[in-house]
Amino acid sequence: MIKKILVSQPKPTSEKSPYYTIAERFDVDLVFRPFIKVEGLTSKEFRQQKVSIADYTAIVFTSRHAIDHFFKLCKELRVNISEDMKYFCVTEAISLYIQKYVPYRKRKIFFGSTGKVADILPQMVKHKNEKYLVPMSDVHNDDIKELLDSKNLKHTECVMYRTVSNDFTEEEVANFDYDMLVFFSPVGVDALTKNFPDFKQKDIVIATFGPATARAVKEAGLRLDLEAPTEKYPSMTGALQHYLLEHEEE
Numbered sequence: 001m002i003k004k005i006l007v008s009q010p011k012p013t014s015e016k017s018p019y020y021t022i023a024e025r026f027d028v029d030l031v032f033r034p035f036i037k038v039e040g041l042t043s044k045e046f047r048q049q050k051v052s053i054a055d056y057t058a059i060v061f062t063s064r065h066a067i068d069h070f071f072k073l074c075k076e077l078r079v080n081i082s083e084d085m086k087y088f089c090v091t092e093a094i095s096l097y098i099q100k101y102v103p104y105r106k107r108k109i110f111f112g113s114t115g116k117v118a119d120i121l122p123q124m125v126k127h128k129n130e131k132y133l134v135p136m137s138d139v140h141n142d143d144i145k146e147l148l149d150s151k152n153l154k155h156t157e158c159v160m161y162r163t164v165s166n167d168f169t170e171e172e173v174a175n176f177d178y179d180m181l182v183f184f185s186p187v188g189v190d191a192l193t194k195n196f197p198d199f200k201q202k203d204i205v206i207a208t209f210g211p212a213t214a215r216a217v218k219e220a221g222l223r224l225d226l227e228a229p230t231e232k233y234p235s236m237t238g239a240l241q242h243y244l245l246e247h248e249e250e
Contacts, residue, residue, distance in 0.1 A: 005180040008035040008188045018237035026244045035188035037166040040069040043076040051158045053079045056133035058086040064097045066135040069161040071101040088124055090115050117144050125151050138162035165191035180205040186216035193220055209236045
């Protein structure tokens with residue numbers, strides 16, 4: 001029977017999170033413990049990419065991490081950001097986060113609603129003479145590059161931050177007594193094998209979100225018991241609730 005679940009994500013900030021409903025409904029102990037963390041490149045590492053931030057007139061932000069590490073590097077490199085700089089963000093929530101660093105009302109900020117760059121592409125095309133800089137993680141594909149290429153926009157992608165293993169303490173290793181592990185990225189699976197080189201799955205249930213994470217579990221030689229999203233259960237919480245309901249009597 002599943003009584004203790006490790007969710008490899010930060011603890012939800014909202015009390016209305018579906019995870020809390022699941023914990024109460026099935027009387028399970030949910031422990032939120034990220035297996036990964038994001039860290040910025042040093043200014044020395046960034047310089048190796050030979051990208052001059054001051055040469056660009058517009059920035060494309062796909063996450064809050066990108067915003068944090070962009071402004072952090074600008075400070076370290078002593079780059080003065082022009083008030084005429086344009087910011088293109090994949091959601092309004094991400095655009096509002098910019099005000100942590102600059103006066104929001106005085107900036108030219110554009111945003112989409114879907115969380116995808118394709119959604120803000122029409123706005124970018126209206127400003128086709130801009131030089132776009134796209135801060136990215138070390139783990140990325142060429143989707144954004146290909147999108148911007150398709151519209152003949154002048155752009156450069158650069159790595160400003162990376163995802164690394166969030167190592168476990170000796171105490172956490174000693175008290176690793178979970179019935180279920182929930183992963184959201186391949187790096188999280190790597191963190192498990194790194195921190196627990198002698199890990200034996202046995203009856204521990206493993207759940208994943210996203211095809212890349214599922215593939216990482218299988219490649220690690222582990223058994224995948226629950227995979228999301230599916231057409232019926234597009235969220236991890238929905239899939240998790242269904243799984244617990246099915247195995248409630250075990």
